[in-house]
Amino acid sequence: MSPLATVLRRVVGLGAAVLLSSFAVFLVPFVSPGDPVRALLRARMDIGEADEATVQAYAEQFGLHDPMLVQFGRWLGRFFTGDMGLSHISGTPVADQVLPAIGVTLSLAGGTLLVAILVSIVLGVVSATRAGQWPDRLITSMTHAFIAIPEYALAPLLVLLFAVRFSLLPSAGYDSPASLVLPVFILALRPISFFTVAVRSGVRQALDSEHVLAARARGLGRTQALMRHVVPHGLLPLWTMVGVWFAGLLGGSVIVEVIFAIPGMGRLIFDAIINGDIPVAQGGVVVVVTCAVLVTGIIDLVHKLSDPNVRIGVRHG
């Protein structure tokens, strides 16, 4: 496939993903029990009481009485002109809420993945090169435990230890690198366990591959062989997983964002859906999907560049 065709295919895929996911979000209030207009009013004023005239006036102002497809079409028309619409609760442009939140989440997800990648490479390589020995068994047990510990249980424990007991880290907020340490650590545990398994498996395969055996036979040292042939090859399965986890972290870190009072994307989309603020939910989803597809594309590229066979091919091509 030509590079142009690849790019076009990506763009079409991005458009389809944005449309489908935003339509899915759009459907939520229509299929949920309860009155979405009253939910909007409840979000503005903490009370169930809202008289019918107010409900009607509010629905009228935002065109919420129109048929579902008309409302979706209106959003689509705006979107193609670069306008994500106005929040039904604040009346402000959706972009004003979404763009700061995506910045926060990108830093959180980026930090999480960086930590997870670095730690898992070390653990995975040690585990693979010491397969069956005690370091391997210890690392395997640890990573299994990481998967099993829920974030909502671990977060209070770490806050109690590092913020309350030893005053080493802030307990919440998003105003300094230190405030990201605990959230990043908690979010990184699961990817660390999955990445470590992937790296271990990749490195094990690479260790047994013919070209590594051949390199060793040519007199290449164990460490050199590991660094030049085994690790790069062993990391290939990791990059695909990184892309998937990145997409997940963009909208899926709600619990950590709530506990640590981080004004990120997960919390923004979650609150918007609960409050029935569909333009904000849609804008958030569009940005998350776009970022996810772009990052997946970049990861694909990294994947290809990381493949020694591809690189050899390029050199000799």
Next chain:
Amino acid sequence: MKLGRLSAAAGFAALALALAACSSTSASSAPEKAADPEARVVVANFRAPISNWALESDDAYVLSIAGCLETLAKYDQGTKTVEPMLATSWKQSSDTEWDFELRKNVEFQDGTIMDAKAVTASLNHVLKATAPARAVNPKTIKKVEALDADTVRVTTPAADPLLPYRMASVNAGVLSPAAYTETGIDPMNHCTGPFAPVSEKAGQSLTLDRNENYWDGDVKLAGGEIRYITEGATRATQVQTGEADISMSIPATSLAALEADKQISVLKADSPRTSTLYLNNSRAPFDNVDLRKAVTMALDLPAMAASVYEGAAQPATGPFAPSEPWANPDLGVPQVNIEEAKKLVEASGYKQEKPLEIIAITERAEFAGVGAIIQEQFKQIGLKANVVTKSYGAVEPDVLAGKYDMILSQRNRMIDIADPIGFLQADYSCEGGYNLSHYCNKDYDELINQALVEKDEAKRHDLYRQAGDILAEDAVNVWLVNEQAIDGVGSKVQGYVQDPLTRYVLTKDLAKIK
């Protein structure tokens, strides 16, 4: 409901006095040390602004606790009276007209003068909102106009003795004309209060500096920060670590940890919220008063307050908290009387064919536990019930339409104004817009209609008390526990006065030692 027993009355009078004493508590840590004029106080607030600072929304509360937004009048929690603030006085020039004399030489933080024109524009902005405020809306206020530079006339559609209370609502806050922009409200340096907002981190916090020209004298702090932390446990941790000086609305689950910390004062005050088991009075079986009385007798409210609420709530005596001036001090906590309850169930003639349904709303996590206790205690009087958890938004249409048996929910009695008339009218009158219990009693409605136009405060409170007695006598609902407002305050803070209605935190008298 048992009334008039001397010992019970004495006991509850003592309880009421005790609660009244703590209804407006203050932290006065380290009074011997001098306040630091350069100190800044960090407040962990449970509410985040979401409506672009629209004053008709709950965002007004954030500006008020921040020491920015002020109103013409102010309800004093200590004296239980409406007192002057930006207005020095007011008089009722006719049944429907109130004239407010503005305080002279008050400047907005942007340097412009607060005059009648500015106040009128501010109030009219709220009145014209699509979703108007509960206390200040076209149904309660017909017109606001400037009579002269220092006098504002507020006209009501009908006689309304509570108009000064409405002008004390945070939704009636006054901002400089420059605050009203094409893109919404900009509060930065546009208030009259002791603190001027100078910057905001979206979704995180509002930073404020001392207003050097504050009309009410010197401000002790150099500034402050309001952090938006919606998670209760996180707010509790913030005051424990010293990251926040004051944490508002501490959840019951964090209470023990804070009370064990000597560096923190835990302040409690009766909040105007009562957790309630709403009974659907409009259909069987709870259209029968005997059955409603039976379920009231079956529930052990002190045990519920001690267990589920971990002592952070008081068992309810009726629709009002005992510390409120209109509460009947003779009403006691309903006593458990299983035998009597069984007789009432029998007398009601109710033959249970299928379990009743108790809806526990998910917005309040503790209701699942409360529902389970109620389910067990109902069994003792021969009633079967199932507890289902659902979000309030999902069940609201059915509840408003009268298609339910019981729902566990809670309600703020003093919605925006420090008076329960709106609650009593909306929640229990025959035509009430939020009458979840679908209760209708002409005698009750008559009392409420009298209260609506009663100018004498003592008489009005007496009418509220009588109305409350009717609700209790008819066992309309089971009022379970009176919730408490709980704040955690660091030991360096001085002069903090807890406001159970969560309107004032950063005040000119708040201080901090080094």
